[in-house]
Each structure stands twice: as structure tokens, then as C-alpha cells.
Amino acid sequence: MKKEIPVSVVAEPAVSFDVYEQKFKALADQKRLQILYELCQRGNTCVCDLTDIVDMPQSKLSYHLKILLDAGLITKETKGTWSYYELNPTEISALLSEQLCCIFRPIDKSPGCC
Numbered sequence: 001m002k003k004e005i006p007v008s009v010v011a012e013p014a015v016s017f018d019v020y021e022q023k024f025k026a027l028a029d030q031k032r033l034q035i036l037y038e039l040c041q042r043g044n045t046c047v048c049d050l051t052d053i054v055d056m057p058q059s060k061l062s063y064h065l066k067i068l069l070d071a072g073l074i075t076k077e078t079k080g081t082w083s084y085y086e087l088n089p090t091e092i093s094a095l096l097s098e099q100l101c102c103i104f105r106p107i108d109k110s111p112g113c114c
Helices: 018-027 030-042 047-053 058-070 089-094 098-104
Strands: 074-079 082-087
Touching (some): 018 058, 030 047, 030 074, 030 082
Antiparallel strands (some): 074 082
């Protein structure tokens, strides 16, 4: 006989995973990883230079940059008609930080976490 758990006992997670889902979806693409790598190597880079660096038309590059920007992984600065992008170091370093480790490690098996 299977025991059913009352609906009132099943709790919603205390953590919202929407933010992490967006960030990891942004990272789940080889071209976007290449863009992040190039921004890491070069620092603040104009979109006009990125098109040549990643060998991609500006329309496709803009699509990928928007996803990374919406995920908070990069920042954008507009100077005149050109946009300059760079890594958001706070968000990049937070992806695999103690904050994230605490979500996925059981409390009893992670001494020092949180």
C-alpha cells in the first residue's frame, strides 16, 4: 500500500531557481561561452571588434549579447553609436560561489557551507 503525502506537507522551495536557470541557459551555448572568454581576455570591447573576433555577423552577435546581458553576466556601456561590453565580475564569480554551493549540498554533508 502506497502512502500518499498530503498536499499541505509538500513545500515550495525556499530558493527561486529562475535566476540561476537564466544564467545557466545563457552559458549553455558554445558561442556565448566564446564571447565570455574573449571579453575575459580583452576586457571592455566594442561590438564592432567582437564581430571579427568571434567571426559572427553583428545581428547574430547582438542576439547572443542580449542573452548574456539579460542574465547579468556582462555589462554594456554605450559611447556615441557604439556599444562596449565587458564581463560582470560579480555575477561571474557568484555562479559557483558559496551561495550556489549551499543550495545544492545537504547541510549535514557540507561543513563550513553557509
